[in-house]
Amino acid sequence: MSSVGIGQRPQTRRQKAVKLLWMGIWLAYLSAPISDLLHGGHSPGVRVLGAIGLLAFVSWYFALIFRTGRGETNALVLGSLAVLAAQSAVLALTLGREWLVLFVYVSISSGAALPFRLARWTIPAASALLTGVALMLPGGHAYLAGLLFPALLGGFSMTGVRQLIRTTVELRQARATVAQLAANEERLRLARDLHDLLGHSLSLITLKSELAGRMLPGQPEKAAQQVADIERVSRQALVDVREAVTGYRRPRLAAELAGTQVALTAAGVTARFPEDVPLDGVPEESESALAWALREAVTNVVRHSGASRCVVELVRRQTLDGPVLELCVEDNGSGGAGEAPGNGLTGLAERLEKAGGTLEATGTKHGFRLVARVPVGSAS
Structure with a gap:
């Protein structure tokens, strides 16, 4: 000091x-x-x-x-x-x-x-x-x-x-x-x-x-x-x-949020993170899968996208198949994922599928958007 x-x-x-x-x-x-x-x-x-x-x-x-x-x-x-x-x-x-x-x-x-x-x-x-x-x-x-x-x-x-x-x-x-x-x-x-x-x-x-x-x-x-x-x-x-x-x-979502915030700040990326982490009723396997998804998404933002802004959202949603916890990572970069763009996302999709979840990764008008969802139980 x-x-x-x-x-x-x-x-x-x-x-x-x-x-x-x-x-x-x-x-x-x-x-x-x-x-x-x-x-x-x-x-x-x-x-x-x-x-x-x-x-x-x-x-x-x-x-x-x-x-x-x-x-x-x-x-x-x-x-x-x-x-x-x-x-x-x-x-x-x-x-x-x-x-x-x-x-x-x-x-x-x-x-x-x-x-x-x-x-x-x-x-x-x-x-x-x-x-x-x-x-x-x-x-x-x-x-x-x-x-x-x-x-x-x-x-x-x-x-x-x-x-x-x-x-x-x-x-x-x-x-x-x-x-x-x-x-x-x-x-x-x-x-x-x-x-x-x-x-x-x-x-x-x-x-x-x-x-x-x-x-x-x-x-x-x-x-x-x-x-x-x-x-x-x-x-x-x-x-x-x-x-x-x-x-x-096994990674924890709260720890990954703190680590990715440090990584984005060090890379000069303006980031916005959720104020709370709604993990009530979330199985450890589902939380771990979302943590891996967050790590992979932020790694792509820092290394490949050239983005200057990144928004991370974590919300509960009610779907026809039941309640899910949705993680969304969106940036304003080029959307590139390096020389082998499919490898990380493919492994991530397999990990989420094993936990009963889904992965969506699409380019947007101003960047790239990754959405990972996992099923959750009722909030205590």
């Missing part, structure tokens, strides 16, 4: 530059103290001391915000905020009401750097200190009305942003954990299935091999029968493994 949020430490040089830019924008509120230094009628010595004080305040503010997220203790952050508050009070009391704006930065820093259980006390405390100092200054009450509300609102807004970012980080970590657990569960399922499929068959093959070995010298006919049984069991085990692998490799 090129940006970094409140409460997060920038990791790269680009993130540091972005965070510095955002902080620099808010420093525009320091125009009042700077204007007071330049045009407030202070003596040269006071101007120098005021400039040094303002520079120290900004430096400490930057250090606090940039170090947020490096594992500092709350006591260290509270000490830093106390230094900022002391600098604000000293500068405002010695140089005038224009410097009261520094308390707004103290309040915002509290919300950005402290957890809410502490910030809910430090933000009102900074605002109360702002009020007390303002009432001590000539004309300070006139500035108080315009600074007290931004101090409270800005501080508590930062607590909300900090909590939102923390929640987002926790959700990402939880999602990664769920994905890892799902992968582990899938590996365990694969191990169980392979054990169930091959454990009995391999044990039987081992047993019959031992029997055949003992029978070979004196009972060749019985040994030949054991070898025939070994061949039969081996063939059946191979069929079971192939069926299991086919089930693992």
Whole structure:
């Protein structure tokens, strides 16, 4: 990511530059103290001391915000905020009401750097200190009305942003954990299935091999029968493994929709996809057939059609033969399918026919249109 949020430490040089830019924008509120230094009628010595004080305040503010997220203790952050508050009070009391704006930065820093259980006390405390100092200054009450509300609102807004970012980080970590657990569960399922499929068959093959070995010298006919049984069991085990692998490799329609959307976007094709996937009552074999149809259609769009637009629709329809799920992929390309246009569509038609569905692939006035249909049960 090129940006970094409140409460997060920038990791790269680009993130540091972005965070510095955002902080620099808010420093525009320091125009009042700077204007007071330049045009407030202070003596040269006071101007120098005021400039040094303002520079120290900004430096400490930057250090606090940039170090947020490096594992500092709350006591260290509270000490830093106390230094900022002391600098604000000293500068405002010695140089005038224009410097009261520094308390707004103290309040915002509290919300950005402290957890809410502490910030809910430090933000009102900074605002109360702002009020007390303002009432001590000539004309300070006139500035108080315009600074007290931004101090409270800005501080508590930062607590909300900090909590939102923390929640987002926790959700990402939880999602990664769920994905890892799902992968582990899938590996365990694969191990169980392979054990169930091959454990009995391999044990039987081992047993019959031992029997055949003992029978070979004196009972060749019985040994030949054991070898025939070994061949039969081996063939059946191979069929079971192939069926299991086919089930693992069976594509899912939702996953194919996500993958094809990425493929079309990468190819520069403007795509439109269905908002929902109505798969209630759809058998796995039918869903797999539609997924293969979608993959084949989008592959032709990307590789051969030269299209700039593609529309994918997935709807349920009621026909005379019963309810069907219809997948339609239409593009505005040339309609070409490469050097062997019939191979992919022929295999796809056979796959759909096996699932009880149909395939229609025709050229249109502005491109090519593929429609695949499979029968479905009643929606739950």
